[in-house]
Amino acid sequence: MTLLQALRGPLGLSGPRFGCGQEACGSCYVTLDGEPRASCTLPVEAAAGRAVGTVEGLGRPEAPHPLQSAFLAEQAGQCGYCLSGILVSAAALLARNPAPDEAAVRAALEPHLCRCGAHNRMIRAVLRAARVMRGEMAA
Template sequence: MAVAFTLNGAPAVVEAPEGMTLLQALRGPLGLSGPRFGCGQEACGCCYVTLDGEPRPSCALPAQAAAGRRVVTVEGLGSPEQPHPLQAAFLAEQAGQCGYCLSGILISAAALLAREPDPDEVAVRAALEPHLCRCGAHNRMIRAVLRAARMMREEERA
């Protein structure tokens, strides 16, 4: 079954047989590597994407659920030439170690900042709570999200 949707701002169509998850479609035929397979049970956060602006695990979501919707992966946040403020802040705060969990964390943080441009630490911690990171970089990640929020507000004022 062909599934058509918007992926990182561009039209996408993928042939998705019954049982194929959105994560499998993204990593397989669509060739993206940002969303990662972690647990396969929606419990670790490595596979998060936004679906119509809401962060969602993609590892158990049927690919057909994306039909007609907007999907954003970490690849859609920014580029090396023009990184998203979150990407710049994570680098500045040295908020990633192994990086396995970061794509999902960046997606959830971007969704938070889209709906709440001036979050406090409690809101950031709540938004990142579904994500499992074994490196122990959580405090740096929290600082990075707060830094990105400041950067985005400053850009808006300029």
């Protein structure tokens, strides 16, 4: 069983999605000990004893994560299929680099395939969330 199958099946988490099954699209990304990882090919045993993070852990409806608010403000999602993996990767980036430049954001999101063409809005949203998290602007 893969980590993605365990998350979506017995654990009932629908955020990580099955896309390609070959680590090529990013829709299944989660964090494993804070680092973005594809969960579609990772054996569930490889996650034993490690911290697994999904988009469900980013925020709550009454208190969204700054990334979630910024993605809404920038209208950075269309169909939403790729967004859970992108948000997880963006959150991992901001955790290790609270002031990324555009090149760093592009590099962090590079593994993610978005067919809607919202890439530039996603980049703006991540940069906006970083500014909010640093207290440079209001949410």
